[in-house]
Amino acid sequence: MRVKDLQENEFQYFYGTYLKTLEKQDDLKSALQNGKESFKDLVFSLTDEQLKYSYGEGKWTVAEVLVHLIDSERVFQYRAFRINRNDKTPLPGFEQDDYVLESNANQRTKEDILNEYLSVRNASINLFENMSSVNLKRIGTASGMPWSVGAIGLVISGHQKHHENILNERYFS
Numbered sequence: 001m002r003v004k005d006l007q008e009n010e011f012q013y014f015y016g017t018y019l020k021t022l023e024k025q026d027d028l029k030s031a032l033q034n035g036k037e038s039f040k041d042l043v044f045s046l047t048d049e050q051l052k053y054s055y056g057e058g059k060w061t062v063a064e065v066l067v068h069l070i071d072s073e074r075v076f077q078y079r080a081f082r083i084n085r086n087d088k089t090p091l092p093g094f095e096q097d098d099y100v101l102e103s104n105a106n107q108r109t110k111e112d113i114l115n116e117y118l119s120v121r122n123a124s125i126n127l128f129e130n131m132s133s134v135n136l137k138r139i140g141t142a143s144g145m146p147w148s149v150g151a152i153g154l155v156i157s158g159h160q161k162h163h164e165n166i167l168n169e170r171y172f173s
Helices: 013-019 028-045 062-084 096-101 110-129 149-171
Strands: 139-142 145-148
Touching: 013 149, 028 062, 028 110, 028 149, 062 096, 062 110, 062 139, 062 145, 062 149, 110 149, 145 149
Parallel strands: none
Antiparallel strands: 139 145
């Protein structure tokens, strides 16, 4: 599945921001794999000082952004799994700021963050690579919005790329 294959009923407009960070020809599997390599490169390049840096009062630190990506991917994985299994139960949203507050991100090492990320991303890759094209088009409800399984997978990659862009623009410039 590629971004260009998505129909308007498979995701909400807000998430188009994340999808726009991906190339229209990027397929789900390569987007997840490329994101994995990009995240590893980013984390390896960070110093301990950069990990704890925040560009403003009340803004997340780099470590908190990275852990937010992990937390969000776990939530998106779960949604994709449930919808893929044809579970019709509407799935609730989550409050990202509350998750960040409870994450202890600023007490973690970059190695610890990277190891958790790799576990989560490898699970995402495994989850999506075994889905049929029919299942990727299956639509369910999460956060009160319609989602296709494939759109969720692509949003995982686009969400990461979106935050990497923010890190480069606001934290590392």
